Amino acid sequence: MLDGRTLYDPKWYQIMIDELREARRLAGWSQRTLADRLGVDAQAIKRLEKGIGSVSTLISAMTALDFQLTGLGSGRSLPQQLRARRQKRSMSLDTLARKTGLSRTTIASLEQGGGSVASLLRLLSVLAPRVRRRAPERAYWGQGDKEDRDSRFTPPEFMEGIYAAFGPIDLDPCANTLSPVIARRRIILSEGGDGLTDDWSGRLAFVNPPFSALLVWLRRAHEQWRAGMVETVVCLVPVRTDSAWFHDTLSADAAIYLLKGRVRFLDTTGRAQATPFSLMLVTLGATAEQKERYAQLVQGFWLSRTAETQGEQDQPMPRLTY
The missing domain is CATH 1.10.260 (434 Repressor (Amino-terminal Domain))
Structure with a gap:
């Protein structure tokens, strides 16, 4: 013993x-x-x-x-x-x-x-x-940045790949006045809007959520897409797949693209800084053509998927293969 x-x-x-x-x-x-x-x-x-x-x-x-x-x-x-x-x-x-x-x-x-x-x-x-x-150290954007770690904005050069592959963005539900993301409609908390309660709308929604509330925003995106409020959703989020909801619910509907390298986000001063963690695109309702175009433009790969039953490629409820 x-x-x-x-x-x-x-x-x-x-x-x-x-x-x-x-x-x-x-x-x-x-x-x-x-x-x-x-x-x-x-x-x-x-x-x-x-x-x-x-x-x-x-x-x-x-x-x-x-x-x-x-x-x-x-x-x-x-x-x-x-x-x-x-x-x-x-x-x-x-x-x-x-x-x-x-x-x-x-x-x-x-x-x-x-x-x-x-x-x-x-x-x-x-x-x-x-x-x-040994417990992994919690990754922050930089020394002294713990309080404002959610104040980071998707850089324009990264967004070019989104526009080219998925088309014009109709909705940014968690927008910021300093964000360079171009969208027909922006829901901005500081102006009285709230993407977690306001209805979404349009053909394409792009979501770069506060990473401290990642799961809440992914649930909201899935809920609005399932309700038919928006046709396609593209979320830029950290690679965090440990929740039961991700495995049991989101993975059944989402197509996920693992990005190669790190994205250099902008802070409130316009300074660029790479993320201290890996990122992925979680897409809902993306077409095969959109996914193919994105893979041609941005380094990374789509996670392979397998249908639960035999049938057409658009067989509902495919699941990710881990």
Whole structure:
């Protein structure tokens, strides 16, 4: 037994792997997307998320997802942290081998970045039983900008791709007097309007919502589109896909485009600053032609979709493939 857990408790072994899977989902990446970024087969990621595979693949995935561990020790890499942890606890390779049931050679290999994920998890259960994922730091736009982090405006050069692919914008429901977005109708809170309560209208609505109220605005956009108040909605939002509503409701109707690189938003002084997080377009009612034009103009890719039943391409309620 170890801290009330059996050494071979597969449930405990799976904790870190579950966290890694969740980090991938929060990034908005499918298993294939992560595999492509690592240059491995998608099957390797599928196996990794079952606790099977090589430590080298695990380390590459952790790097791509900015997945860091705490409770190990100093070191720039996982192998360095393992070695530092063992030395801090004054444990020789032979001693650790006896405690883990692993061979001395296997432990030495793990400290060089080799070995299997199963061996690594067994080693961690003895060497660092309280190891866990380090909580990602909350990203703000810049030092001292926490209070006005919602006061950021979509740059004109980014909007050119929106106009060219989707056409003129009829409605900006969360507009600002300083925003360069061109729309026939703008709902501005400081002028008495409220896009969360006022009815939407028109063929195309573009929504760059306050990111602190992201889910509220996405729900409103989906509600107004479902009610037929607006034909097409294009939302520019951070890649945050962890809510149950996103998975259970929005993903059934939305087409999502993952943007490559970072968008340089404008602050209230007109200064441009890149977002400290990835962005995506969440579109409702976009046509195949509009999506194709946008992909030709802006770097990124549309998430693949698969219909729940066989039929025409416009079969209702398709779902995203993760």
